[in-house]
Amino acid sequence: MSKRPELTAAERALPYAKFYDLPITPIPEEKLAVLAAGPIDPSLALKIEDRNDLFKPGYLPCEIGYCVMPNGTGFLANRTEMPGVTPEMFEWWFAWHSLEDLRYRIWDPEDHYSARSLNPAVGRCDKLSLKERYWNTTHDIREAMLDGQDPVDVCLTFVPPETVGFLPEKLSAFRGTIVCTGGPAIMAH
Numbered sequence: 001m002s003k004r005p006e007l008t009a010a011e012r013a014l015p016y017a018k019f020y021d022l023p024i025t026p027i028p029e030e031k032l033a034v035l036a037a038g039p040i041d042p043s044l045a046l047k048i049e050d051r052n053d054l055f056k057p058g059y060l061p062c063e064i065g066y067c068v069m070p071n072g073t074g075f076l077a078n079r080t081e082m083p084g085v086t087p088e089m090f091e092w093w094f095a096w097h098s099l100e101d102l103r104y105r106i107w108d109p110e111d112h113y114s115a116r117s118l119n120p121a122v123g124r125c126d127k128l129s130l131k132e133r134y135w136n137t138t139h140d141i142r143e144a145m146l147d148g149q150d151p152v153d154v155c156l157t158f159v160p161p162e163t164v165g166f167l168p169e170k171l172s173a174f175r176g177t178i179v180c181t182g183g184p185a186i187m188a189h
Contacts, residue, residue, distance in 0.1 A: 003110070004020075004109045004110050005105075005109070007020060007102070011102045014100075014102060016102070016103070016106065017102065019106045020102065020105065020106050020109055024108065024109070024110065030064070031064055031078070034064045034065055039065075039066055039067040039068065040062050040065035040066065040067045041067070042067045042068070042069050042070060042075070044061040044062040044065070044067075045061075045062050045065070045067055045069060045075040045077070046060055046062065046075070046077070047069070048073065048165075048186060051164075051165055051166060051186075051188070052165075052166060052167050052170055054178075054188070055170045055173075055174060059079075060077075062077050063077055063079040064077055064078055064079055065077055087175075087176050087177035088130065088177075090177055090179065090189070091129075091130035091131050091134075091177055091179070092130050094130075094134045094158065094179050094189075095123055095130045095131075095133035095134050096123075097115060098115045098116060098117040098120075098123060098134070098137075098139045099117060099120055099123050099124065101113070101114040101115065101116065103115075104141070108143075110144075111143055111144040111145075111147075111151075112142075112143045113142040113143055113144075113151050114140075114141065114142045115139050115140070115141045115142075115143075116139065116140050116141075117134075117137050117138070117139050118137065118138045118139070118140065119136075119137040119138065122134075122136075122137050123137060131160070131177070134158045134179070135158060135159060135160050136157070136158070136159060136160075137157070137158055138155060138156070138157045138158075139155070139156050139157075139158070140153065140154075140155055141153070141154040141155070141156060142154075156181045156185075156187070157181055157182050158179065158180070158181055159180060159181065159182040161178040161180050161188070163180075163182055164180055164181075164182055164183075164186050164188075166178060166180075166188075
């Protein structure tokens with residue numbers, strides 16, 4: 001486990017700094033067991049071409065796992081239960097967290113170092129919906145991907161879900177939210 005960096009005096013003065021000090025919820029044992037078992041059989045993984053299967057009721061063959069697909073792409077699934085969290089709360093978080101580094105660090109103080117939107121005026125525009133505040137914005141992120149790993153720099157552009165192939169008719173009937181990034185890696189929360 002990485003050590004949680006100390007906050008600066010300016011960060012400590014921010015009204016949300018108290019959330020940085022909260023303990024991180026331990027990773028559930030079943031997830032650790034999946035990770036320890038190694039890669040899943042790629043036949044259980046959702047192919048990116050089948051991304052709209054996410055709208056089907058029930059669970060997919062793999063909800064937690066990772067592998068390399070036959071075409072060389074990577075697959076990672078991590079179903080996370082978030083009781084009491086609404087789609088609007090999730091959208092708010094994605095609009096809010098990349099406007100100041102501490103906001104991203106609160107999410108995972110031991111592995112997240114920074115996240116900065118290259119389009120902060122969009123993220124602060126109260127005339128836009130929460131989704132529109134992060135859609136088509138690019139974020140420079142610095143984080144450790146694995147425990148004990150040095151941080152790496154990642155650049156992600158968040159896009160409307162239909163941009164990466166989610167069907168508009170499925171989205172309009174969906175009672176949740178999808179936060180995703182465009183290529184070369186497609187990530188969907």
